[in-house]
Amino acid sequence: MTTWARLLAEAPDVAAGVRARFEAHQHKTMATLRADGSPRISGTEVEVRDDGVYLAGMPGSRRFDDLRRDPRVAIHSGSDEPRHWSGDAKVSGTAVEITDPQVHAAYRASLDQVPPGPFELFRVDVDEATVVRLSDDREALVVETWRPGRPVLRIRRS
Numbered sequence: 001m002t003t004w005a006r007l008l009a010e011a012p013d014v015a016a017g018v019r020a021r022f023e024a025h026q027h028k029t030m031a032t033l034r035a036d037g038s039p040r041i042s043g044t045e046v047e048v049r050d051d052g053v054y055l056a057g058m059p060g061s062r063r064f065d066d067l068r069r070d071p072r073v074a075i076h077s078g079s080d081e082p083r084h085w086s087g088d089a090k091v092s093g094t095a096v097e098i099t100d101p102q103v104h105a106a107y108r109a110s111l112d113q114v115p116p117g118p119f120e121l122f123r124v125d126v127d128e129a130t131v132v133r134l135s136d137d138r139e140a141l142v143v144e145t146w147r148p149g150r151p152v153l154r155i156r157r158s
Contacts, residue, residue, distance in 0.1 A: 004052045007126055011146040017131035019048045021089035025078025032066035032073055040066055046075055053124040064120050067095040073124060087133030093126040
């Protein structure tokens with residue numbers, strides 16, 4: 001299990017970039033694997049908190065059925081229109097279902113707005129985090145990737 005806290009400790013700049021890009025747009029894109037192994041892309045909302053990355057949604061969602069069967073997941077932040085593009089971020093890892101009613105109640109209480117009724121909740125144990133942005137001079141693309149226990153890989157492409 002790789003916690004968000006580990007990403008914060010090992011690569012605080014990457015964690016800050018991921019959080020900023022995930023908070024810039026409400027809707028993200030999530031990839032899961034169907035029962036036959038083919039990919040499924042779903043729109044989703046993601047909460048990045050100090051203690052982790054969370055997915056929540058209506059019961060009976062196919063994407064959550066996918067995660068129960070195969071917990072591997074990848075999530076991509078929303079993206080700006082090209083002329084206003086300020087970067088994007090991706091995380092991938094393993095989704096862990098949270099079923100504890102007390103955790104559900106605390107999660108619900110922490111949100112500003114939440115639909116009434118039951119919901120499903122997953123935490124993503126992050127195995128990889130990537131931030132893509134323009135360099136400060138806007139002349140090159142900068143890609144920063146973190147994986148647990150490794151130095152951040154920084155690539156600059158002009």
